[in-house]
Amino acid sequence: MIQLSGVTKHYGDHKAVDALSVLIRESETFVLLGTSGCGKTTTLRMINRLITADEGSIEINGAPIDSTPPEQLRRTIGYVMQQNGLFPHYTVVENIAVVPTLLGWPKDQIRKRALSLMEQLHLPANSFAHRYPHQLSGGQQQRVGVARALAGNAPILLMDEPFGALDPVTRSLIRKEFMELEEISKKTIVLVTHDIPEAFEMADRICLMNKGRAEQTGTPSELLFSPASAFVRSFFDADRELLELNIVTMRDLWPHLGEPVSSSDLPDSIRQFPAATSCWQILNWLTGEQAAASVSYQHDIKMVSRANLLQALGDYKTSQYG
Numbered sequence: 001m002i003q004l005s006g007v008t009k010h011y012g013d014h015k016a017v018d019a020l021s022v023l024i025r026e027s028e029t030f031v032l033l034g035t036s037g038c039g040k041t042t043t044l045r046m047i048n049r050l051i052t053a054d055e056g057s058i059e060i061n062g063a064p065i066d067s068t069p070p071e072q073l074r075r076t077i078g079y080v081m082q083q084n085g086l087f088p089h090y091t092v093v094e095n096i097a098v099v100p101t102l103l104g105w106p107k108d109q110i111r112k113r114a115l116s117l118m119e120q121l122h123l124p125a126n127s128f129a130h131r132y133p134h135q136l137s138g139g140q141q142q143r144v145g146v147a148r149a150l151a152g153n154a155p156i157l158l159m160d161e162p163f164g165a166l167d168p169v170t171r172s173l174i175r176k177e178f179m180e181l182e183e184i185s186k187k188t189i190v191l192v193t194h195d196i197p198e199a200f201e202m203a204d205r206i207c208l209m210n211k212g213r214a215e216q217t218g219t220p221s222e223l224l225f226s227p228a229s230a231f232v233r234s235f236f237d238a239d240r241e242l243l244e245l246n247i248v249t250m251r252d253l254w255p256h257l258g259e260p261v262s263s264s265d266l267p268d269s270i271r272q273f274p275a276a277t278s279c280w281q282i283l284n285w286l287t288g289e290q291a292a293a294s295v296s297y298q299h300d301i302k303m304v305s306r307a308n309l310l311q312a313l314g315d316y317k318t319s320q321y322g
């Protein structure tokens with residue numbers, strides 16, 4: 001758990017972060033979202049003491065961060081930088097090994113950990129282990145950056161626009177691979193991004209920042225459907241339809257769909273989706289030859305066509321936005 005209370009940072013007369021209070025829960029992915037210059041990176045870097053707050057306090061599991069020397073604190077907090085921040089004269093393995101080495105792990109344990117991370121991050125050791133950062137593509141460098149941040153098994157991971165420098169295809173691929181890593185699910189992750197779809201895809205909760213302040217903190221669904229201010233509402237306007245399709249699941253639409261059917265009435269060929277499936281995924285399936293899909297929830301099954309899905313989505317949105 002990370003608690004920021006009334007945290008403020010000035011640069012000269014400019015308040016980069018202004019009395020920010022947020023509680024980041026254990027094992028959640030918490031996204032700091034906002035336009036350029038709103039104070040996201042400054043906030044992130046205050047958590048691992050790369051920047052010192054002028055006012056307010058930051059606690060990790062109830063202990064003020066300034067009660068631990070910065071170097072020691074940073075060994076318990078992984079950090080992925082925007083431009084990977086790899087050491088240019090270290091090989092891939094040496095870069096990944098930095099924190100475990102500082103932690104005094106035995107050599108073979110370090111090597112084993114580095115090789116296992118390389119495998120998980122799709123960097124085969126036989127071709128990548130001894131390369132230097134300049135011999136890697138941007139996507140590969142970013143994978144090494146992630147591996148390095150994970151290597152020491154830190155319970156907290158800070159990520160500053162980790163996929164920001166990549167092209168959209170690589171970006172979405174690496175993001176997906178990252179989210180599938182098993183060890184990620186147990187970590188408390190604080191991620192900085194200005195990319196709204198990325199925030200929605202990754203976040204358990206989002207803090208939308210504006211001029212150093214938190215405009216609203218909540219789940220993606222809360223921010224989208226129950227904006228706390230005109231700023232929050234307009235921030236999502238350009239992406240609203242796509243976000244809605246991605247965020248609303250068949251479970252949400254369940255009361256707005258037709259009556260359940262008996263499984264014996266279903267054609268053999270019909271594809272069945274779980275209720276956690278998003279509207280976007282079902283609509284993509286229904287764009288082909290498919291006229292209908294079925295959705296299961298608890299012990300019931302319902303049929304959906306494109307038309308009744310869109311109708312149910314319209315009803316759901318009316319009930320949410322009012």
Ligand SMILES: Nc1ncnc2c1ncn2[C@@H]1O[C@H](COP(=O)(O)OP(=O)(O)OP(=O)(O)O)[C@@H](O)[C@H]1O
Nearest residue numbers: 011014016034035036037038039040041042043194
């Ligand atoms: N070292 C510094 N000296 C002076 N001003 C700074 C410094 N670092 C950041 N700032 C200013 O503080 C504000 C917040 O910067 P910060 O990097 O936290 O924003 P951000 O939301 O992360 O932006 P971006 O998405 O562009 O990285 C900006 O106005 C920036 O110009």
